[in-house]
Amino acid sequence: MEKPRFDWLQPVKIGLVGGAIGVFFALVGMVEAFSIRDIVDGIVSMGQMLMLISMTFTGYMAARRTTQPQHLWVLGSSLLAGLMFGGMVALLLIVGSLVNLRAVFINASPTLYELLAFGRGTQAGALLLLAEGVLVGVAAGLLYLLTGRFRQALVNALGWVVMAGVLQELLRITFGAWGPLAVINQWLFTGKGLSVPGAASLFVLVAGTTYFWSQTGSVLSNRLRRLPPGGQHTLRLVGILLLVLIVLALPQILGLYLSEVLTIVGVFALMGLGLNIVVGLAGMLDLGYVAFFAIGAYTMGALTSPELGFFSLSFWEALPFAVVAGVLAGVILGIPVLKMRGDYLAIVTLGFGEIVRILALSDFLRPWIGGAQGIAKIPKAIVGSIEFISPQQIYYLILVGCLLAGFISWRLKDSRLGRAWMAVREDEDVAAAMGINLVATKLLAFAGGAAFAALSGAIFASKLGSVYPHSFNVMISINVLCLIIVGGMGSITGVIVGAAALVGLPELLREFAEYRFLAYGAALVLMMLVRPAGLMPEATRRRELQEAETVEAEPEPAFGAPASP
Amino acid sequence: MLRRVLESLSLTDSFMWLTGGAIVAVIVVGSAATLSMGRYSGRHWFDFIIFGLAQGSIYALIALGYTMVYGILRMINFAHSEIFMSGPYTACYVAMALSRSGFLESQPILSLAVIFIVAMAVSTVIAVLLERIAYRPLRTAPRLVPLITAIGASFFLQYTFRGLYGSGFQAYPDIRMLQGAWLLGPLRILKIQVVVILAAALMMAGLYLFIQRTRIGKAIRAVSEDKEIAALMGIDVDGMIVRTFVIGGMSAGAAGVLYALMYRQVHFFMGFIPGIKAFTAAVLGGIGNIPGAMLGGVFLGLFESLGPNLFLDGLGVPSPNQLKDAIAFIMLVMVLIFRPTGILGERLAEKKA
Structure with a gap:
């Protein structure tokens, strides 16, 4: 028998792809932009962390793809991949020192080169990069060779440290607001990032906990499952009660700035719940969803603002009109697209969204809705003697809206209508043959989705106190679509999780706002390629997608693999 | 139950016919009012028409990419607008370098050729990478999945180029040869518009011949007719799909340069609106149908350049040109409602059944 030979081509390919991604991060400007924040103060910045993580991932992928299980081979291929990665970035460094890349690539600045070269100049920097590649590659290979439990503990611990570094602002503010907790701040943070002892102790703590939990976690959850039904019930009740308390107290805990972030998350979550009905349940891809948000906001503005001087209603008087306007718009825009499917629907709704924005911006409707200047002086909501002004107060307004929408969608989902929506999503023709009234079902989906969006828009208008046409561009639609897809189409918790992750996180990382939509686009593509059901998938949806996958005759080789033997 | 369905159907149908009727009425009354007003002379209309033709031939070139990919994969390549953007945006830097070195001044035709080749190459590379990374693994997935992927890819590409080249507008260097106008008796035609129309017409004719006459073209048509049978006939289906993306990328890149030469600037978001418009054009002609696109x-x-002034000016709508895009989108909706197969698109109707 022929001795198996070391397959060096595979890791080289993987390393080159990984290196290309690394160069991409550098040229797009992420490395430089991210280095304003340190993960561990003075030791590793966010930008360097980005490079390190992608390098580790590349090495890990190469290790996983090794055809033979010998340890040395695995290490060899991860080393090779790491070396390739380092080599690519070093190449960028060398090319950058010879040619003025900045004439084309705006981010290829001296600062970037300095960061990449660890501040040591081109030649030393290139050598250091190669060395870094080798080291990180070997580390990634070792990580792969570790037993599952150790690996889990290490990855988790590293993840927590990175998250703590990225979200340091949030943590600092939160801890700082609570006297006794401020001690944690002093221990954990210093300067631009985590302090060395803080990072080390966090790492050890998380690693230890994960390791311990992986041993005893299943025992514990088994014991819980063996509790008598009454005991389980109380336990769940306590859990829910705790959750409610936390949700109610959140703005007080988090303070002003973070409450503002929360209200934005809430506005998007409310829209997400609406789009979830249209896309998640009824399966109609609506890219003009921002139109209904705009209609809600503009109705609120036009009816309440004394500036235009038509009605000057109060917030609560105008709110039902805003929602009804949304529903009407949903039906009116829904009728023309009743017979369209999939792609056509997407592009037509996109067109609708643009039409609404163009009309809002035009001089044509200026006397009624203010044209490019928008509408100002929209009053706040008043309950009794309390006026909802600060974000901490508006949070409760949005919370009520979200709860209402969440409750309605939860009840609708398993109702006759909800099942009809899902049937339409699966197969329109079969659904029609089963006696489902397609027209009514689809229009109700549009109307329901539009109602939530209009409600969200009305609250948004009152929150800002003004509306401008520029707030209602297609990016809002994409944002909402992205959050329900990442969260998991059709799932209500998915929408909340998606909103928190895709709206909350970017709001917390405002200084990197430039890369928000880059990340969204990548998230959509990766999500569809890797996990089309989303982070928090709905049960039926997951089953369908799995079935669709098993139908596939042969799994496609992933990117970087040879197409055929 | 059946009666109720019928009733609601007729209700929605009548609503749509009413809307359609109202739009036609606006068009007729508006045109009559504008023409009787006599604010625009024949020369104005001539300008509008030439501009519309130039603009339209660029749309047509982009639409080819949409329509061919739709024909072969049954999906809207949403990221096609970014394929369109990437080429001329990159070629802009080549053009600036040529302009700085004075080569653009001394050898304008050669320089233009270089610019076109660079733009087409970049667009093609992006298109092929897109197919390989994002679309090919999802070919058998449920329909919504590749569509969402395409939307994601579109934004990813937009912001990638923003990150690479910056977020501002980049001015295309002037090409002396293409500036100014020719005088045809009393009429004045901008040179650039004539060049755009001619170049686009030439490329479209070439492409049409390629698809109709060559073996590869035949194979592409076979794959878009039926993938399985084409594979049984010994056609490399994946290869043909890649070639389709190559052709789409090339024509988008060329269209992009023409667009940039006409508007003299590039921007990372420049693909979005022309992309939707070109898709509208593809639908209008019958998607999947190359002459239709x-x-x-x-x-x-033509509709877009004549529309605002012809239909709306007479009705007293202030600054009607702001509503240009809205008119195009309304037309898209109307076409999809009343003639979803498009002007020439009978073929698709059979296929969908």
Whole structure:
């Protein structure tokens, strides 16, 4: 028998792809932009962390793809991949020192080169990069060779440290607001990032906990499952009660700035719940969803603002009109697209969204809705003697809206209508043959989705106190679509999780706002390629997608693999 | 139950016919009012038409990419607008370098050729990478999945180029040869518009011959007719799909340069609106149908350049040109409602059944 030979081509390919991604991060400007924040103060910045993580991932992928299980081979291929990665970035460094890349690539600045070269100049920097590649590659290979439990503990611990570094602002503010907790701040943070002892102790703590939990976690959850039904019930009740308390107290805990972030998350979550009905349940891809948000906001503005001087209603008087306007718009825009499917629907709704924005911006409707200047002086909501002004107060307004929408969608989902929506999503023709009234079902989906969006828009208008046409561009639609897809189409918790992750996180990382939509686009593509059901998938949806996958005759080789033997 | 369905159907149908009727009425009354007003002379209309033709032939070139990919994969390549953007945006830097070195001044035709080749190459590379990374693994997935992927890819590409080249507008260097106008008796035609129309027409004719006459073209048509049978006939289906993306990328890149030469600037978001318009053009001509896309593009260009002034000016709408895009989108909706197969698109109707 022929001795198996070391397959060096595979890791080289993987390393080159990984290196290309690394160069991409550098040229797009992420490395430089991210280095304003340190993960561990003075030791590793966010930008360097980005490079390190992608390098580790590349090495890990190469290790996983090794055809033979010998340890040395695995290490060899991860080393090779790491070396390739380092080599690519070093190449960028060398090319950058010879040619003025900045004439084309705006981010290829001296600062970037300095960061990449660890501040040591081109030649030393290139050598250091190669060395870094080798080291990180070997580390990634070792990580792969570790037993599952150790690996889990290490990855988790590293993840927590990175998250703590990225979200340091949030943590600092939160801890700082609570006297006794401020001690944690002093221990954990210093300067631009985590302090060395803080990072080390966090790492050890998380690693230890994960390791311990992986041993005893299943025992514990088994014991819980063996509790008598009454005991389980109380336990769940306590859990829910705790959750409610936390949700109610959140703005007080988090303070002003973070409450503002929360209200934005809430506005998007409310829209997400609406789009979830249209896309998640009824399966109609609506890219003009921002139109209904705009209609809600503009109705609120036009009816309440004394500036235009038509009605000057109060917030609560105008709110039902805003929602009804949304529903009407949903039906009116829904009728023309009743017979369209999939792609056509997407592009037509996109067109609708643009039409609404163009009309809002035009001089044509200026006397009624203010044209490019928008509408100002929209009053706040008043309950009794309390006026909802600060974000901490508006949070409760949005919370009520979200709860209402969440409750309605939860009840609708398993109702006759909800099942009809899902049937339409699966197969329109079969659904029609089963006696489902397609027209009514689809229009109700549009109307329901539009109602939530209009409600969200009305609250948004009152929150800002003004509306401008520029707030209602297609990016809002994409944002909402992205959050329900990442969260998991059709799932209500998915929408909340998606909103928190895709709206909350970017709001917390405002200084990197430039890369928000880059990340969204990548998230959509990766999500569809890797996990089309989303982070928090709905049960039926997951089953369908799995079935669709098993139908596939042969799994496609992933990117970087040879197409055929 | 059945009666109720019928009733609601007729209700929605009548609503749509009413809307359609109202729009036609606006068009007729508006045109009559504008023409009787006599604010625009024949020369103005001539300008509008030439501009519309130039604009429309660019739409037609972009629409080819949409329509061919739709024909072969049954999906809207949403990121096609970014394929369109990437080429001329990159070639802009080549053009600036050429302009700085004075080569653009001394050898304008050669320089233009270089610019076109660079733009087409970049667009093609992006298109092929997109197919390989994002679309090919999802070919058998449920329909919504590749569509969402395409939307994601579109934004990813937009912001990638923003990150690479910056977020500002980049001015295209002037090419002396293409500036100014020719005088045809009393009429004045901008040179650039004539060049755009001619170049686009030439490329479309070449492409049409390629698809109709060559072996590869035949194979592409076979794959878009039926993938399985084409594979049984010994056609490399994956290869043909890649070639389709190559052709789409090339024509988008060329269209992009023409667009940039006409508007003299590039921007990372420049693909979005022309992309939707070109899709409209593709639908208008009947998606999946190559001559249809060309016809649809030219028609849309004319409609858009004449529309605002012809239909709305007479009705006293202030600054009607702001509503240009809205008119195009309304036309898209109307076409999809009343003639979803498009002007020439009978073929698709059979296929969908």
